[in-house]
Amino acid sequence: MKRMRKVDTRKSTKDTWAKVREVIEGPASHADDYATGLTAQILNDHYATISTDNNYKTPRSKVTASDNVCYITEMEVFRMLDTLPPTATGLAMIPAWFLRLGAPIFAAPLAQLFQQSPAAGVAPRLWKTVVITPVPKVATPTQPSDSRPKSITPVLSRSLERFVVRKYIYPALLQPNPTLDFRGQFAFMPSGSTTAAIVAIMHTVRSMLNNNDYVHVFAFDFSKAFDTVSHASLTNKLAQLTIPDSVYNWILDFFRDHAHCTKFAGTISAFANIYASVVQGSAR
DSSP: OGGGTTOOTTTOHHHHHHHHHHHHHOSOOOGGGSOTTOOHHHHHHHHHHHSOOTTOOOOOOOOOOOOOOOOOOHHHHHHHHHTOOSOOOOTTOOOHHHHHHTHHHHHHHHHHHHHHHHHHTOOOGGGGEEEEEEEESSSSOOSGGGEEEEEEOOHHHHHHHHHHIIIIIHHHHHSOOTTOOOTTOOTTSTTOOHHHHHHHHHHHHHHHHTTOSOOOOOOOOOTTTGGGOOHHHHHHHHTTSSOOHHHHHHHHHHHTTOEEEEEETTEEOOOEEOOSOOOTTSOO
16 A cells, blocks of 8 residues: 555546556566567557458448538637647657647648548548557566557547547437437447446346345456447448538548557557457547
């Protein structure tokens, strides 16, 4: 407990959890602690193998007349940049502090770019390219599966993704098509969280215990759930939501030709295209 005394849990939850992991797993491992033979390319190939759909089908875009919708305003972009928290840069190497500092100057040209991208249904290639940093799951990793991938997209990409999700996806989820049922879903929902899921489970169990002596609870953990999501299944559900066709096409293009590389031990691997998964480093 001595390690936790100097941590202000109210000020920094990140530092708190870092100390908790240190107590449970021991000091964080560095690249030099890895067994010899592991390289950035080996790790990247391993992650690419997981994010593969052998029955991949290219999702179909919606053919629609162009519209004059204003997707985002200059003021919205300014607020977005002005409130950027410290975060990893991604491959673009544009730090959040620089965008925040130059928000009054960058807002206008970025607003034009953020407007044109959804209008054309095209996401810049760099925005959908991920850099992976392996995070050890054990004290001394000896094989690629001993590390989980921490995926990071560029700051500008995450900013526009977050805006699209909050302005178009979340409202559509609140009034979904009758064929879609999100009542039991907590992830990727406007008011969903792990806490909300636990509260719902506890409420259900306690309610059932009013009329039953005991309750059986079965929990399932889907291995690599984020890394193996089918793009076709995901986009088929997105197509049923009430969102502009151009925004739907932009999301399709964001998943199309997605690629990642791995940064490890001071080197960066070659890029590998992936045909499944929802990038965990993306905004939502």
